[in-house]
Amino acid sequence: MLKAIGSQINVLKALTIHNLQGQMKTYRYGFAWVILEPLFYIAGFRMMRQFLGGSLAPPSGMTPLMFYVLGVIPLFLAFDGLKAFGTLAKPSKLAALPRVTPLDLALADTTASFVIYFMLFWLIAIPVSLYEHAWPPDNVMALMLAMILGWVLGLSAGFILSGLVRVFPPSKQFIGYSVFGLRISSGLFFSITMLPTTIWPYLTWNPLLHVTELTRDAWYESYVSPIASFSFVIKCAVVMMLLGLSIERFMRRVPAA
Amino acid sequence: MSIELRNVTVRTRNTLSPITLSNLNLQIGARDRFAFLGPPKSGVELVVSVICGAMAPDEGRVIRTSSLSWPLPSAPFLHKHLTFVANARFVARIYEADERPFINRVLEMADLQEMAEERVDHCPSSAVSRFTFALGACLPFDIYLVIKTKVGDKSDHEKFAGVLTDLGKRSGLILATSSTKDVAEYCDSALVLDPVGPVYYDDIEAATEHLQRIIKRREETDEMEFPEDESGGQFDDF
Numbered sequence: 001m002l003k004a005i006g007s008q009i010n011v012l013k014a015l016t017i018h019n020l021q022g023q024m025k026t027y028r029y030g031f032a033w034v035i036l037e038p039l040f041y042i043a044g045f046r047m048m049r050q051f052l053g054g055s056l057a058p059p060s061g062m063t064p065l066m067f068y069v070l071g072v073i074p075l076f077l078a079f080d081g082l083k084a085f086g087t088l089a090k091p092s093k094l095a096a097l098p099r100v101t102p103l104d105l106a107l108a109d110t111t112a113s114f115v116i117y118f119m120l121f122w123l124i125a126i127p128v129s130l131y132e133h134a135w136p137p138d139n140v141m142a143l144m145l146a147m148i149l150g151w152v153l154g155l156s157a158g159f160i161l162s163g164l165v166r167v168f169p170p171s172k173q174f175i176g177y178s179v180f181g182l183r184i185s186s187g188l189f190f191s192i193t194m195l196p197t198t199i200w201p202y203l204t205w206n207p208l209l210h211v212t213e214l215t216r217d218a219w220y221e222s223y224v225s226p227i228a229s230f231s232f233v234i235k236c237a238v239v240m241m242l243l244g245l246s247i248e249r250f251m252r253r254v255p256a257a
Numbered sequence: 258m259s260i261e262l263r264n265v266t267v268r269t270r271n272t273l274s275p276i277t278l279s280n281l282n283l284q285i286g287a288r289d290r291f292a293f294l295g296p297p298k299s300g301v302e303l304v305v306s307v308i309c310g311a312m313a314p315d316e317g318r319v320i321r322t323s324s325l326s327w328p329l330p331s332a333p334f335l336h337k338h339l340t341f342v343a344n345a346r347f348v349a350r351i352y353e354a355d356e357r358p359f360i361n362r363v364l365e366m367a368d369l370q371e372m373a374e375e376r377v378d379h380c381p382s383s384a385v386s387r388f389t390f391a392l393g394a395c396l397p398f399d400i401y402l403v404i405k406t407k408v409g410d411k412s413d414h415e416k417f418a419g420v421l422t423d424l425g426k427r428s429g430l431i432l433a434t435s436s437t438k439d440v441a442e443y444c445d446s447a448l449v450l451d452p453v454g455p456v457y458y459d460d461i462e463a464a465t466e467h468l469q470r471i472i473k474r475r476e477e478t479d480e481m482e483f484p485e486d487e488s489g490g491q492f493d494d495f
Contacts, residue, residue, distance in 0.1 A: 007353060014350035021336055021343070093333035095311040098325045099351055252313045 011099055015108030016115070018094075023112065035120060038076050042068045042124075045189045059193050061222030063132035066125070070215045071188045073121040074150045078186075078208055079179055080113035081154025088162035088248060089169070103248060106158065114151050121147070129219075138221040145230070146214035152237045153207055159244025163251040187212035192227050200227060207236040258287035258323045258399055260308060260431075265317035267307050269300075276300040280317075281455060283448060287323045287399040290425050292440040293433040294464055295450030296472050302404075304450070305433045309402060323399035323429065330390035330408050337378035341369055341388055344377060348392050359395060366391040366420070368413075383410040387417070394420055400429035406439045418442075437465035 045068045058067035084106040094100050129135040137143050164171045186208035192200060203209055204227045213228035261284045268277040278300045285291045295301045305328050306312035307319060335344050345363045349356045364370050367387035372380055377388075387409040393401065401424050408417035424430060425443055432443055440447055440461055447464040449456045451471055458464035 010353055011351055014347060017350070018334075018336070018347050021339060021347075091311065096306075096309055096327045096331070096333060097351060098309045098321070098327060101310070253315065 012108055016111045019108050019112040038072050041072045062220055063134045065128050066132055066134045069125055071212050074147050074215050077117045078150035078154035081110045081151045082158045084110050084155050084158030085161040085165050089165040110155050137219045139218040142218035146211050149233045149237055150211040156240035156244040159248045163247040166251050207233045260285045261320040263318045265314045267314045287429045290430045290444045292444040292447035294440055294447045294468050296435050299450045301433045326393045326398040326401045328402050328404045329393040332389035340374050342373050352396050362395045363391045402431045404433050
């Protein structure tokens with residue numbers, strides 16, 4: 001049993017490296033875009049704040065650039081995990097290898113994204129926080145846990161959606177719109193304390209908002225999020241992962257449309 | 258140690274003329290030299306996909322208690338922008354083989370020592386074909402799944418036929434083909450994929466005769482559906 005698990009981990013490792021090598025194939029337009037996209041978001045929000053002034057200013061104690069870094073990159077991690085639905089819904093050439101299952105492919109695909117965005121986070125966060133005198137983070141372990149949980153949430157949502165995309169491929173369009181809405185409402189450019197308390201109950205159901213709140217809470221000693229809850233995010237992640245894995249297993253025999 | 262198909266039903270989708278294979282029951286032992294024999298578009302590729310796990314059957318189960326290769330000499334998973342060595346390293350990682358000896362064996366079998374660090378897409382297709390076959394042949398599978406016996410250039414055919422014969426002697430062999438000659442050379446038993454229903458044969462000669470009957474029947478049907486044009490293939494100009 002342990003040997004089989006070890007073998008499967010080796011398969012995952014090999015597939016993740018294979019995936020990263022594949023992304024480098026389109027280095028100029030693909031891999032570079034992975035780095036540029038979050039940078040555009042961060043720069044865009046920073047400029048918006050310049051024009052709109054106080055309404056987009058982060059709460060006191062949080063530095064402006066790092067505030068956006070902590071909102072943008074953890075959410076990129078989560079939404080890249082969501083892409084697992086595409087890997088599960090469409091047959092891959094690697095599935096011809098009897099050792100490789102669609103689940104391995106989805107995990108390897110999203111692990112490769114996790115590695116990229118995790119590295120990118122530190123590559124951006126260290127110089128930005130040094131520049132803004134916000135280094136070091138208050139609680140590194142909590143920060144990493146929040147980011148990993150965000151990725152797991154995205155991956156689980158990807159498994160759940162794979163069933164829908166498999167039987168009804170046009171649903172990809174709706175997923176795109178929903179992701180946009182979810183991205184906006186998950187604390188990309190705001191923290192919960194910037195909003196009126198009357199709408200908090202409607203927003204705090206979203207575990208991704210908890211993730212961004214947790215990352216900011218973990219980075220800044222001066223910011224204590226009034227809503228962030230690890231236990232809520234972990235519960236959501238476990239339930240969604242179990243549901244996602246069940247759907248993936250059930251859908252294996254359902255032919256793709 | 259075998260590959261077992263238990264009540265397997267599978268059909269193609271998104272095709273103009275779907276192929277359905279119903280209720281396949283079969284056990285292929287780890288030392289068997291077995292063939293899936295059928296004319297083109299009879300579902301041979303479908304069975305190969307199901308056996309190697311690329312496709313789940315619509316009904317029934319495929320029980321694999323032996324290690325099985327991917328369909329050789331195909332290797333659609335290669336990164337063509339990488340070198341032969343980098344691609345061989347990927348396969349070594351997947352199958353937990355010692356990288357250096359494995360890569361050396363593959364390069365030697367495929368006769369690619371001088372091109373080892375070349376990008377795959379910069380090399381002739383015969384070199385790629387030798388490489389992809391060697392990748393699978395250098396790994397210790399219980400059963401090798403082969404979909405093409407002609408590997409590389411004409412000058413390489415004899416060498417790789419020898420390799421295939423050796424593989425068949427020390428391990429099991431599953432050949433998925435429409436070539437009666439290959440089946441007679443490498444296999445002891447066969448399942449003929451007749452549109453009426455699959456038929457198992459212990460006698461390869463009888464299997465090849467059955468295949469020829471299917472091909473003849475198909476030609477007759479085609480002639481009835483598309484009779485030869487009396488005007489010699491000339492169409493009126495509207």
